[in-house]
Amino acid sequence: MKPTLAVWKFSSCDGCQLTLLDCEDELLELAETVTIAHFLEATRSRQPGPYDISLVEGSVTTAGEVERIRQIRRDSRLLVTIGACATAGGVQALRNARDHAAFKAAVYPSPQFIDALDTSTPIADHVPVDFELRGCPIDKRQLLETITALLKGRKPVLPDYSQCVECKLAGTVCVMVAHATPCMGPVTQGGCGNLCPRVGRGCYGCFGPKENANTEMLAAEFAALGADRRTIRDLFGNVTAGAPAFAAERARHDG
């Protein structure tokens, strides 16, 4: 029997699931290798668990989602979280250190109908997670590598180095050193394929903090390049703002 693959959505934009559909060349082969048992973005047919591999997109932002992820964990042999929302809380985690009620009142005409938690949290805060795929969205090659490796029972090759390493492998000119552009790359885990520095932009930190991220020194360097407190706060306040290392640095530059 073919192994089963399920794809789940929590609070998210669907972009990471779309990466799976984006695997155009490999999609047919994937469909031949696994049974896609649950993937609402692609097909309405659903099969009951258990599932060999569950890919989980999105963060936990409602009480219902807390229950749902526990059930999915029980139904899944391997659970892989995909994307900045599922691994760090996503851009919606910007509300975590703020007055959520005030946000609701400012945005919605009838905030009493909004049934959401005060925080947006990563899946790993609620259930054990086997592998994390970082990114906003995730990288297609990393996704295929992970599925391929897990199907064969080997460890996926998911580097934990900084975005800077991707720059140097690609031969990209460093935007900090050569252009004085603030770049989150030195504290951000690589994996996107060097998307931003390659076109002369600073890294936005989509892949979240690398291990051992020295955010304090990088923030000091941003200041030396002329960035003010608010700019520094916002550099640490993108889609992975909820990751502890970035949230702490952001807080140091708040107010």
Add this chain to the structure above:
Amino acid sequence: MPAQGLDDLIGLLSSRGYEVWGARERDDALGLMPIETAAELPRGRVEAAEAGRVRLVEGPRDAVFDHTLPMHGLKRLVHPAEEKLYATGPDLVARDEAVAANPVAVLGVRPCDLAALETLTQVFEGGPYSDTRYRQRRDALFLVAVNCMRPAATCFCASMHTGPRAEAGFDLSLDELLDGDRHVFLVTAGSARGREILAELPGEAACAADLDAAEAGSRACAAAQQRRMVEGVEGLLKRNLEHPHWSEVAERCLSCANCTMVCPTCFCNTLEDRSSLDGAEAERWRRWDSCFTLDFSYLHGGAVRRETASRYRQWMTHKLSHWHDQFGMSGCVGCGRCIGWCPVGIDITAEAAAIAASEQGQTRSGDET
């Protein structure tokens, strides 16, 4: 050779089947890339380099080679950042990936980068096993050195004894002599194939005054270097494997690995296996790695170097100290790339000096008691 002779040189190399590479301006920095004419070289441009900053600016004169180093040295050409080693299928027979070593002539190799190439040769071939992929790529290189007349602020080759004048290791070497309207190159051959090309270049035999001017230029360049490595650094670091300074650097270091990637002698690499979805085909790849990553020190049960302090210590002691035990030479040639291209400007010469100063401080206080 008159200054216009550079295009004759490029033509002669091309006609012998070499693709000619040189430093070219790209994204406001110097990249080592294919060139077709000497006009593509960054004439008149120099790097305003300091710790953590490398900017290209107009230089004081119209020299072709007053700039110094492209971001990457020759390492990329002989030890690519990523390469497939072999592939295999259901028969489990490994099919080696052929090395695509097209002949490349590099125009403008600096003495420190020549020394770095010697270092890599020792690394890849000095032991009982030699890397045949390295040799194929190394054999494909024709090296036209340029002796430096102007250092960047990050250079310290003089204190590493690797420059600013190349004595050997090149096919041809050039000294750029620019004096008022007179703009010529002194050309020296360092190999048989270099002599063949030299014989076909325009110009006349060098006069004693030109030879003197070239030597004087090198001496002035050495004297103008703003950085130097402390004397006896090999022993200094060995005596100070435990030192509070490692933690002090770790507060500044981002463990981003830029220094090791731009270093022309850092050779570390890792192997990665890739497989097709159905598992029928597999490939083995090699890619650059660095002692600044966590995975680098992963042994059974976990990574050994978890703290940035131990990673910085590994880098610096390997370059300056343990390389001598391993390869009988220094692992640093004084090119200064790790200083300029470190996003937070950590300076290997300053860190060594700080440790040396602490020893002197200890001796002094010891003397007083």
